[in-house]
Amino acid sequence: MPYGLGAESIDAALNYYVASNYSPRVMNFLHCFYGVGTIISPNIMAFALLKANWHAGYLWTAILQGFILFVCIMSSLKVPGVIFTLFTFFSYYAGEATYFLWTSSYFAGTKRNINSELIASFGSLLFGGLMLGRLIAGFIxxxxxDKKLIRIGLITEAI
Incomplete structure (x- = not known):
């Protein structure tokens, strides 16, 4: 839950600010580089597995997310409509985190011949796809x- 709240707080604040002050192109690049960060995060777990254990990876991530959550909540609660936005982003990230954790857990439980560090990095496939899609959207x-971009996204997802 702290992961979802921290991530949604960041997105709510940044998305609101960027949407209010910049073009859709900047918004897409923002999300593209969010993907860069999410590709790095599974490697935090891979590093923890290499140097410590999986508990350390979750602890390091929880501490970082807890700090981000605190800062974002303190800075964004004054914005009208932010509570609804936080709830929406929390719901999105709950689904995203479920997919991310399920992917790594699936491979860890079914593929005994793959090392743990590689399995930990499989979760980044979702975020790599998100990053690539945002990069393409940023250029076009x-x-x-905005309506056409959303429709293209929905059609692509349906396919």
Whole structure:
């Protein structure tokens, strides 16, 4: 739960600010580089597995997310509508975290011939896909409206 709350607080604040002050192109690049961060995060776990244990990886992540959560909540509660936005992003990230954790858990439970460090990095596949999609959208968003980008995203996801 702290992961979801921390992540949603960051997204709510940044998305609101960027949407209010910049173009859709900047918003897509913002999300693209969010993907860079999420590709790095599974490697924190891989490093923890190499140098310590999985408990340390979760502890390091929890401490970092707890700090981010605190800062973001303190800075964004004054914005009208932020509570609903936080709830929406929490729901999204709960699904994202479930997929991320399920992927690594699945491979850890079914593939005995793959080392733990490699399995930990499999979770980044989801985020790599998100990053690539946002990168592409960043380059084409100045030619398409927001509604067209959303429709293209929904159609692509349905396929």
């Amino acid at each position: 968003s100045h030619r398409l409206s």
